[in-house]
Amino acid sequence: MRIERLGVLGSPPRVLRAVAAAAEARGLAPPAALIGEWFGAGAVIAPSLPTTAITSREFGALCDAQGGRAHPIHADGAVGGGWFGYLSYPDEGADGAPPRIPEAAGGWSDCVLRQDGDGQWWYESLTGAALPDWVEASLRNPLPAGGYGITWDDADRDSHRRGVLECLEAIAAGEIYQACVCTQFAGALDGAAIDFFVDAAERTSPARAAYLAGNWGAVASLSPELFLRRVGEHVTSSPIKGTLPRSADPSTLRASVKDVAENIMIVDLVRNDLSRVAATGSVTVPELLAVRPAPGVWHLVSTVAARVPPDVPMAALLDAAFPPASVTGTPKTRARQLLRGWEQRRRGVYCGTVGLASPVAGCELNVAIRTVEFGADGSAVLGVGGGITADSDPDREWDECLHKAVPIVGVTRNDDSAPTGSRPAVSAR
Template sequence: MRITASYKVSDTTAFKRKLLEWAQSFDEVVWFDSNGHRDRYYSFDTLLAVDALTSFQTDFINGFDNLKEYQSATKDWIFGYLTYDLKNDIERLSSGHTDRLKFPEIHFFQPKKVIRVKDKEVLFDYLNIVADEIQTDYEMFLSKHSYKTDIQLNNQSVKIKMGIFKDEYFRQVKKMLVHIHRGDIYEANFCQEFYAENTRIDALKTYQRLNSVSKAPFATFLKLHDKYLISASPERYLKKRGTKIISQPIKGTARRSDDIKTDRKLKLDLQESSKERAENIMIVDLVRNDLSKSARRGTVEVEELCGVYSFAQVHQMISTVVARVEPEKNIIEILKETFPMGSMTGAPKVSAMKIIERLEAFKRGLYSGSVGYIDPKGDFDFNVVIRSILYNDTEKYVSFPVGSAITALSNPESEYEECLLKARAMRDVLENG
């Protein structure tokens, strides 16, 4: 059972900063920040879960079935992640690359404390065993007390390495294009890794810096003991609200410009690009097919096709696909039937994933997976883990992969430049501190 209390705050910016700093005293933290972005499916400004009462982690073998049992047993808030390599639980696939980050393939926990911020209201949702701490916690957040993290490091010493160099990237993209031209696939998301070894970073400060420059709608800070996700994701994988499910795939990226006229032209060029629209539409078709596995017949529809939205550093082409599910439909089955998200695989999905595994040079793990929550009513919301820094403090390993969609119209040089554009914020934050 949970006890809920609501309070008003006048300065939500200061309150949120203290909230996230306070959360660092716990071993399990999931923080979501919408950064002021509000579409029709907006639910909160900030959502925080800390301090596990129970937790669940496993590898991919029967991963979704085991998650189903855990969610059914708790019937409460659970927060956590699904790694890309859960594809191996769904299809006859494998992951052969070295795992240098060592994240379990699924990890969820039932938090003792859930705190939501929306407008000027803060909602505390605490389990009974800690409910007497609500008032104390609230008063601490309003005080002038400053929270300090245990690790105080700067990132000046981070030396970024490339998983593959430019020539190798070109060779692999050309191999991908051979598969496309002979009809094996229509599109595939090809990714490369940037990384740093023997490196320690202050994860909280790194997140704060990345979030300040990116201001993404699905920004996430995840801490599970020694493992961290620092994410400026702009993309929603899947949301469930009642019997409605919503997916918002992104395909199509253009840089921003400080010059207003140039910026408008870049946005218009993206909107009118036949290549970018083709990429987006192919993934929309894949998402429609994925949702149809769970949906009531005739309820899958495209609410918006190839809308262009502007973020702090890039313009993005986003579509919205929705469907209706039966009330008794198992929520973990919905995730299983649509995972991994089409924007990070390609079409046809299984063929694309096989080719991706052969041509990429690293294990994706949590990158291109998803972080999210399931609430006590069975509603959920999950993002796409892109524009993200992954960090294992014990291994002293930092990783930030990036990728782009390869189609018949792709030019390797342009795709490479798109990857560098997507990597820029993360690289700047790590290298420049």
């Protein structure tokens, strides 16, 4: 394996934009990127990643084949390369429409650019190959995001309200205890999806941002949430439940009976999911109800850990835990059945997962919330939602959806005519 120190090159979004422009100029596949708290680093970027559509079953198999159960073999935190991919939320909506982009896609890169915790950049190659000349040239001149625009349609408040009310009825009837009811903003992109992601990641600094693209479209995830981290036998998941706008006093989040109950119910669901494949007695909760910032909001975050025997494949772990507990409900199977009728449209990549399986660093996957799905035709879909419990208020739940959407929908252009940061009100019908 080859590891070269490159020095201080600039922020991950700007490095990504420079590499993307250079790849495009050479007719190469676009880069893939993980930006934020991935593998103990600040960013992991594959300079050019050809992607192919796969099935949901192949997603887990590829995570295994490319080292998803690996023990880290470099104390310096090297990632080296690996398999980047996404997996969509599996259920359809009430309209029965098919997926807008492939249910899953991914690709292999034998090299990455990695920014460490001190801001230093490294080039790493699993095969020992040298840094490509075109990548080296692009890194000398990091670029800002290019111009883009997205015209967003109104989200459907009435349908969301009906879903929340029906969820409350199901809770009162004892069918479920909690469920995550979602809605969507649909839009049209004028420009390149990579420019949207670069701009949004730079503005909002999400903890689990991810970008993947191909001739099928692109996935731009601005997620704050860890779904699964697997390093050898050790597995962790950090579900998010409980939300307040950033303008609110974060101390009131821990004091909210509704938000605390919502989080603890999902923690129990994650414990149950992981216990299906974990060694008996190994499931623990090392962190409960931490208050953390995320783009536009405060969240309650907990962490569940488990020891999963090395002979248990990633496919089995995904069968036990996917889709993520925090975006489904309790009990999970019944909540998913009901959500198919309460939500008008298929969620798609939203509430699925995006991540990387590395043969030298293990596997990390996010929960694909705050995620925009771009079709090859320039269509854009953003999903938002929140957990409903017995004391939820439909109007407050709608407000929570808007608080989560504003950092994305509230900035509709990034060009000379409308500078980044102009934020029209988020409309809804």
